[in-house]
Amino acid sequence: MATSLQLAMASSLAPSSSSSSPKRRSFKSFCSISSRNAATIPMPPLNPKDPFLSKLASVAAASPDPVLPRSSDSDTPPYLDLFDSPKLMATPAQVERSVSYNEHRPRKPPPDLPSLLLNGRIVYIGMPLVPAVTELVIAELLYLQWMDPKEPIYLYINSTGTTRDDGETVGMESEGFAIYDAMMQLKNEIQTVAVGAAIGQACLLLAAGKKGRRFMMPHAKAMIQQPRVPSSGLMPASDVLIRAKEVITNKDTLIKLLARHTRNSIETVSGVMKRPFYMDSARALEFGVIDKILWRGQEKIMADVASPEEWDRKAGIKVLDGM
Known part of the structure; x- marks a missing residue:
């Protein structure tokens, strides 16, 4: 193909038999010199x-x-x-x-990323539980149940609940309860996975997954805390008191639900909720919020670890009675 192009250019640049102006002759002589120089340049292999x-x-x-x-x-x-x-x-x-x-x-524009995740039966909560997030999550849960009521749904959670990370309230506690009620009413098995953080109401959603199918990433955090009173602004004292009573009611409801899903007593959950109770993956597993840590290769590593009694026996340590 390169040879044909060179032949075409050479034929085009060949001098004409008819007479031409001096300007034209000078241009032809320039082209002939250029063609001779170009002939010496090696062509790359094709x-x-x-x-x-x-x-x-x-x-x-x-x-x-x-x-x-x-x-x-x-x-x-x-x-x-x-x-x-x-x-x-x-x-x-x-x-x-x-x-x-x-x-x-593609023959049509690609869908957005949440739609692609939804196609894999994955619902991702990556924002605080504000009304717009609650609306989308519940709609996705209902849609997945309508598509197939027997296949499991995977709920990935990275949310600070109804508050921000600094503790400021961004949504009502009913936002978390709405998603929780939708999860309880679905026919599908819901598997929950904590990535990043699951704080407050988001921790309740993590614990509300199917028993045995509640997971947590190794470096994720979970935290339970008391509900916060929304900003009262210029409300009269009577309205502030009504709001405070509603927050106490939501606190009691949250304690009962967490006690049910973590299999702890109400007194235990109420005691740790007096102050923000942070849990890493190991502590969340011990407290009953999750059932397994998603650590690749963890099963083999933990299977090779000796029990505390075996460590003491190999070390020559004798445990005294009553110690």
């Missing part, structure tokens, strides 16, 4: 089995127009009008699109 070059050659051969047409203006040097003719550049570009782009280009 792969005859290259599919793109083969396709390009076939399209160029089938094109009714010449690959490099002569300029109709005698005052214009040959081939410099390529930039004025977009059709000339369309042949290789069209081949490139037909070979590598159109074959893999």
Whole structure:
């Protein structure tokens, strides 16, 4: 193909038999010198089995127009009008699109990322539980149940609950209870996974997964705390008291639900909730919030670890009675 292009350029630059002006002769002599110099430049090797070059050659051969047409203006040097003719550049570009782009280009715009996760039956809570998040999560749960009421649903949680990380209230406690009630009403098995943080109401959602299928990443955090009183602003004292009573009611409800799903007593949960109670993955497993830590290779590592009694026996330590 490169040889044909060189022949085309050589034939175009050949001197004409008719007389021409001195300006034209000087240009021809310049072109002849350039062609002689170009002939000494070695051409890079071409792969005859290259599919793109083969396709390009076939399209160029089938094109009714010449690959490099002569300029109709005698005052214009040959081939410099390529930039004025977009059709000339369309042949290789069209081949490139037909070979590598159109074959893999989607026929419609791709969906957003939550839709792709939803296709894998994954519901991801990555924001505080504000009304917009609650609406989307419940809608996704109901949709997945409608699609298949027997397949499990995977709920990934990375949320600070109804508060921000600094403790400021951003949503009512009913937002978390709404998602919890939807989870309890679904026919599907819901597997929960904590990634990052599960704080407050988000910790309740983590513990509300199916027993044996509640997971946590090794470096994730869980925390339970008392509900916060929303900003009262310029409310009268009577309205502030009503809000305080409602917060106490939500606190009692949260304690009962956490005690049910963690299998701890109400007194135990109420005692640790007096102050923010942070849990790493190991502590959350011990407290009953989760059932397993998603640590790749953990089962083999823990199976090779000896028991405390075995460590003491090998170390020659004798445990005294009553100690």
